[in-house]
Amino acid sequence: QKEVEQNSGPLSVPEGAIASLNCTYSDRGSQSFFWYRQYSGKSPELIMFIYSNGDKEDGRFTAQLNKASQYVSLLIRDSQPSDSATYLCAVNLGDSGAGSYQLTFGKGTKLSVIP
């Protein structure tokens, strides 16, 4: 079963704290990993993508990828109330065939930043 797993939350953090969102995936062959933010009633918005092991930083956001352990995480530093949303992890699961470019989405983690 090809899966992308996320804790549904809600994850509550105080304003200014670091929010840590985690995602595990089932396929060792996965090469592309994405984090999307989705506000209630809106469509997903791309935050970051990462292809290589290690950390990738963009402003207050850091994506961390560990292919050996099959997890990818998103850290949000100095969390703001405007960061309150559902965060979706997306991974390309599958072999190197025709389906390898499809993305499988987790169900998302709901983040609440408390002022």
Added chain:
Amino acid sequence: DGGITQSPKYLFRKEGQNVTLSCEQNLNHDAMYWYRQDPGQGLRLIYYSQIVNDFQKGDIAEGYSVSREKKESFPLTVTSAQKNPTAFYLCASSIEATSGVTYEQYFGPGTRLTVT
């Protein structure tokens, strides 16, 4: 102003009627996708297209049909055969995947379909 447009934003239909959802992009992307999202659920892939005049079924294609006659357009028809059509429908596009690398997908604003 590049992006993906979907229309209408809200759509109401009676059970038994077919309905077509529009998706247009001016990002010059080759690949386009249709997803469905139900409350508290992740996105599920309905259909995708890598190039004009070609498309493939996703995980939940039953009861849906698509066409890709132009690079910019990828309309989705929800047929009367779809048993639970009420959902939030999202269209996305991306650069075509190469060498096993999947590129980021950009989403339109979505169409919320209600069938009664």
